[in-house]
Amino acid sequence: MINVKEHISQLIAEAVGQLGWDEAGTEYELTEAVRPEFGDFTTNFAMVAAKSLGQSPRQIATDLAGAIAGLTSRYVDDVEVAGPGFINFRCSLEWLYEEIRLAVTMGAASYARSNLGKGQSLLLEFVSANPTGPLHVGNGWWASYGDALGRLLRFVGYEVSTEYYVNDTGGQIRQLGESMLAVMEGREVPEGGYRGEYVRTMAERYRGERDVTAIGKFAADEIIKVIRLSLEELGIEFDTWYSQASIEESGAVDHVISVLERQGFIEEVEGQKLFLSTRFGDSRDRYLTKPNGDFTYLAGDIAYHYDKLVVRGFEHVIDIFGADHQGQVPSLFAAVEAFGCERSRLEILLGQMVSLQQGGEKVKFSKRKGNVVDLAELVELIGASAVRLLSLQSSIDRASTIDIEQVTTKSMENPVYYIQYAHARMAAIERMRKERKIPEPKLGEADLTLLVHPRELELLRVQARLDEVIANAAVERAPHKLVGWLKDFAGAFHGFYHDCSILGEGPEITAARLLLVDSSRVAIQVVLGLLGVHAPEQM
RNA sequence: GCCCCCGUAGCUCAGGGGAUAGAGCGCCGGCCUCCGGAGCCGGGCGCGCAGGUUCGAAUCCUGCCGGGGGCACCA
Structure with a gap:
């Protein structure tokens, strides 16, 4: 199992070598494409290297893309130049299916772990x-x-x-x-x-x-x-x-x-x-x-x-x-x-400072009774998971205002339900599978290439981002980025769930989709665990 | 006066050098004979202002305006 981005980086390095460019130190980026028509991954190599190579970005991109296209790759189907000099890579779906295999085999205890800290x-x-x-x-x-x-x-x-x-x-x-x-x-x-x-x-x-x-x-x-x-x-x-x-x-x-x-x-x-x-x-x-x-x-x-x-x-x-x-x-x-x-x-x-308000009125952190400013009271009222997720939504660099009324009465503003519901649905599917006596899918036997629905692919794309999101959140000391990912992921899952029948379209597709659900469940559990948010079996 | 953080949609906030800036809430419409509707789909002329750096700025730099927090022999 490999990391596609590393794979593509190697292709770029190899092509650069073939062209005889001395660009080993070029600090280019290889990022996920922002729009589907730009393929799966994009690099700005040509723009970054333009100055030192003394050529136009378009020219560099064209040469490089040509060289990369000449290399054989199991994952990259197509390379093209676009815009001011972006090189866009279109990949076969195999890299997404790898994500399922990784998650299902590793499980929530080790999936997406890394060793950035090197034991420090x-x-x-x-x-x-x-x-x-x-x-x-x-x-x-x-x-x-x-x-x-x-x-x-x-x-x-x-x-x-x-x-x-x-x-x-x-x-x-x-x-x-x-x-x-x-x-x-x-x-x-x-x-x-x-x-x-x-x-x-x-x-x-x-x-x-x-x-x-x-x-x-x-x-x-x-x-x-x-x-x-x-x-x-x-x-x-x-x-x-x-x-x-x-x-x-x-x-x-x-x-x-x-x-x-x-x-x-x-x-x-x-x-x-x-x-x-x-x-x-x-x-x-x-x-x-x-x-x-x-x-x-x-x-x-x-x-x-x-x-x-x-x-x-x-x-x-x-x-x-x-x-x-x-x-x-x-x-x-x-x-x-x-x-x-x-x-x-x-x-x-x-x-930055956290302040309170109650229905538009500022509330002081006084220790007097009456206002729900006491942490224990709020936890009792809306639960630990809701408090945690609510507080982890935004950056600590921003002074935030908590509206007690909003948080306690209109709890729908709290994304915890949306996110937890996604997990509860995954668990519900598993219960239903057992109830209907559908056999547990095996990674080696299922045909993952049946997963081609846009909703399935979107879900996998979000999941595939997790490594980077975690690394980034850790380096930037920004756990709120995990919450952002969770919202995206839960959204992708709800969309998938809505549009794709998991148990009702025949045994092959059912097996593949069940594995997709397993994989999703591992991913969401990892992140909920990092935030200390409960992953409920049902709600 | 000096230092730190922040000004993004009506509200709460993501995005923090890349191609057409996003989500939730609120508001208006759709969607359950079917695995849980706490869900899905559609509806958006918004980056405080002015310069600068760059092929490219919401993002980096400078100044200004506005908000929050500091500048103890307190903790």
């Missing part, structure tokens, strides 16, 4: 919301993104660990403790404190000492349990939960500061440690300690990254931040460089 170890940190309250819908959006990205990178051959960095120390936790103490003593919650219902609930359950630090720790631990649970309900589990407090207690922060000091990147200013991050392109130097001697947040974060890159030694580290944290990006990169790591080993992905 990678730490993916995401969500990391402060344990001062339950997760809101916005957290869930990025959580789905991070989880899908992790699955995707694992699928293409990275050795991925996922991690949640727990900010279980510092001012916000103290604030949380003070808010709870105030509730317990019947006082007004202090300015800037936490006043959600959950604070009251925890206060009622607390039995320990009336000490702000102890209470804060208790509360953070309780909230982490809640967070963990709502993530699990979304289908997300982390390999590790990494405690900020533990880093500070272990002396790792002191250690990393001494590392920076030895390199001469720390200056003492009135007893405070100042990291000279401007030397590494930051817009200002950053304090690592406060006047009272406490570490700043950045100090802990630097120690945390030192731990990831140096102590634990991950080859590559990805952080997913909200755009509201972009300010810390230059400082972190400065620190990474200062403690002696290649900048490129750290990758920070910024998700």
Whole structure:
């Protein structure tokens, strides 16, 4: 079994050689044709090489197409020049049937896998919301993104660990403790404190000492349990939960500061440690300690990254931040460089802000009751699959607005049903096959060349794109491209299902179509799995 | 003031150097004696503005306009 595109690339290389052109380094593209009359694949070779060959694109294309046509190929039926100098390849349908064989023999566990990552170890940190309250819908959006990205990178051959960095120390936790103490003593919650219902609930359950630090720790631990649970309900589990407090207690922060000091990147200013991050392109130097001697947040974060890159030694580290944290990006990169790591080993992905509205009205992410801003509530309402697919539809580079009303009441706007329905139909066909006692088709016996209906071919074409879609989504850290593929694929399947009777047109065509359905099912399961969306047997 | 992201159809968003820019929703019409109609088919003078690079720009560069987010010894 071969990859047609590689095959065509070889033909091009061979033809170029025959023509005596020295164009080995030409960065041309070989892409799927955008329209049927352009064949199956297209290359822009002639346009790209025009300058260095000193000939017109049309002339180059004509010569090259002629040379390629002289080569024998099992897959390429026809080569022609079109437009400004495109070379279009028309292929026999065999390459599409190969896709069925691949999918059916490999199954959902290995079909479309690759080894782009070459086993590189990678730490993916995401969500990391402060344990001062339950997760809101916005957290869930990025959580789905991070989880899908992790699955995707694992699928293409990275050795991925996922991690949640727990900010279980510092001012916000103290604030949380003070808010709870105030509730317990019947006082007004202090300015800037936490006043959600959950604070009251925890206060009622607390039995320990009336000490702000102890209470804060208790509360953070309780909230982490809640967070963990709502993530699990979304289908997300982390390999590790990494405690900020533990880093500070272990002396790792002191250690990393001494590392920076030895390199001469720390200056003492009135007893405070100042990291000279401007030397590494930051817009200002950053304090690592406060006047009272406490570490700043950045100090802990630097120690945390030192731990990831140096102590634990991950080859590559990805952080997913909200755009509201972009300010810390230059400082972190400065620190990474200062403690002696290649900048490129750290990758920070910024998700643009997620906001909520309810029937046109903006809704604040307040922790008050009433609005469905709580992630767990939304998951309960529309299900994990719907939440995940909804959040994975668009790029994280775009600030998105979630309309609670639209998402919850007019759920037809959610493509999850359309996509899952395609899978449920595939499963239904299999049930019907058994019910009608139609024999299970065998790859070696069935005649796949019976699959010539435009709907069948369209379905296979979409499926054949999957490799590239996955690779692209992984490289661009863009799992939403998988959703785009799913929509196309589900659409192609529904069209096929509508126009082609699978079980009713005689045993030969039935066998071929059943294999096509099997193949489709493998493909869709792979992608649903990457997104963490359930593939239902029936709906 | 400086930095990051985004302006694509009425709305929500894909496409991010290639040949005629797409989908969903909404709106208007069709399609079930037949494997699930949560489906299928048809209906669309839309890339914020102005320059530039290129054989070719929605896509890359510059400027402007508009929206979001940053610019802490907070987290």
